[in-house]
Amino acid sequence: MFKLPEPIRDSHVAVLGFFPVGAHAGPLLAVTRRLAAAAPSTIFSFFNTARSNASLLSSDHPENIRIHDVDDGVPEGTVLTGSPREMLEMFLEAAPQTFHREIAAAETEVGKKVTCMLTDAFFWFAADMAVEMKATWVAFWAGGANSLCAHLYTDRIRETIGVKDVRTEETLGFIPGMENYRVKDIPEEVAFGDLDTVFPKALHQMSLVLPRASAVFISSFEELEPTLAHNLRSKLVRFLNIPPPTLLSFTLKRETLVRDPHGCFAWMGKRSPASVAYISFGTVMEPPPAELVAIAQGLESSKVPFVWSLKEKNMVHLPKGFLDRTREQGIVVPWAPQVELLKHEATGVNVTHCGWNSVLESVSAGVPIIGRPILADNRLNGRAVEVVWKVGMMVNNGVFTKEGFEKCLHQVSVHDDGKTMKANAKKLKEIIQEDVSTKGFENFKVLLDEIVKV
Structure with missing residues (x-):
């Protein structure tokens, strides 16, 4: 593995983690650790709920990562049913105001304005926040290129197959790279069920604003889905496959x-x-x-x-x-x-x-x-x-x-x-394994340059 040259930067990156799904915040934090280690003069303010932070964090994160607990959006006295969807929607509804407030406090604490918003892609409102703050916006999609493609083509899918009497056995051959996938394989928020609730509406908004991000990256490998990667590069300003930090070593540790x-x-x-x-x-x-x-x-x-x-x-x-x-x-x-x-x-x-x-x-x-x-x-x-x-x-x-x-x-x-x-x-x-030592390394360097530039 090549060693990255240490960048000389003086940036402040606001990292917005997504709760309550651990598969989102965990990988985003792992990438943040790697970025922070490669850019020690950059401050990374990581925002996530207290409960999620407690389950993810250890004492060995780089000193330039500042951890901030944010409200989970559940009104005081609310009796929850235990449904992840319920907590997710409450969090999403409260998130814009919550993150505005917490980022302002972090800027005061650090003494630096935020220069980049590094967020879970679900936070579609980050597009406007970044413009308001004169910062770049880099989005992390926690799934693969297949699901990202399905969401980015939401409107085309709905127009092609309809949202009533959906023909579930048909393939998605009208989307380049999705010929082997069927309508019934796509997430229900794209074209099934009640599309007017909080979560489907948020995901639809996301599909409309992601092309405004300066970069969108996923935890993956270039050669897993090369045709879809090519498709996504035609839809987004910059699309990157970043190998998951937990999988960079392929030999079993002691x-x-x-x-x-x-x-x-x-x-x-x-x-x-x-x-x-x-x-x-x-x-x-x-x-x-x-x-x-x-x-x-x-x-x-x-x-x-x-x-x-x-x-x-x-x-x-x-x-x-x-x-x-x-x-x-x-x-x-x-x-x-x-x-x-x-x-x-x-x-x-x-x-x-x-x-x-x-x-x-x-x-x-x-x-x-x-x-x-x-x-x-x-x-x-x-x-x-x-x-x-x-x-x-x-x-x-x-x-x-x-x-x-x-x-x-x-x-x-x-x-x-x-x-x-x-x-x-x-x-x-x-x-x-071959991908990691070539394209994976190159893509990480591109991501690093995009996030910590001033």
Whole structure:
């Protein structure tokens, strides 16, 4: 890896993180850490809710990152239903006023006006804020090029397929690079359901203003979706694929240096190469209880070794006696070091919701996928896994059943289709590794220059 020359700048960057989805703020903070390390004379003011900051931050961030807690937008006395969508919409409605106030306070504290707004792309209002502040606006899209394309083409999709009696099986061939994706794969906020609520309206606004950003970047690799990357460059002032900092090293770290409170590595060390199913569904939502039962039953009957990262509150849904009966076969833990486990030689398949970060971590490690999309961009990513890259398969009808899951495990583990998936995953891993040392490095330098210039 080349060493970046240290830029001599004196800038102040306001970084606006997105709550309550951890898959947004976490990657944005990771990129901010890397930018801050490369530009030590630039101040990065990172704004996020207190709860989200507490879950993301450690004490080792660069000194030029200033952490600011912002209000989550939930009015005092409000009784929440627990729906992520509910919290998300309250946050979005309050965000413009909240960020105006907090950025002004940070400018006073630092003694420097903000020169760049580095924000989650969901914050469409940042386009006008940046103009008002005479700052540049750089937007981060937390998904892949496929979902970004779907949103940027929102109006064309609605005009082409309509928003009533939608023809879900049709492909999106009218969008360059989306020929292998179907209408039913796109996020519902693009063309389904009630499009007049807060979140769909915000995403539509985003699709209209993103072309005003001086740069839009995603956590990805250039060669994963080259046709879509070319398309996006025709729509945006500058589009960049920036390799996720957590995936810049492709060799497994010393296990003593990796946080592993539940002993996953010790357990994995006793398993055969490519034999273990790693199971996790992200931080926002799990499959419903009946499907958790089906997963457990499929694992038990298949005898496939497993590591299952499952929130403690959901462990009550496991079949009675499951943990005792599978004590030698696998472990269920409330948290696992996912990136490192996927790189472990014993991991044979990743069972996931197909969130963008999880998909990236899997293909970067050369591990095939069994997918069960849940929300947002999951269906698009699952389609890429199954049809575009051919590195995995989706569960039948998008729902776990005991027999269906057992069949998937068998197909990936021993069937000829599984051998093809593994070969394709290995090839994709090699392409990604080459990408990091060439285009990935160059793109990061372009992003750095755009963000910290004065």
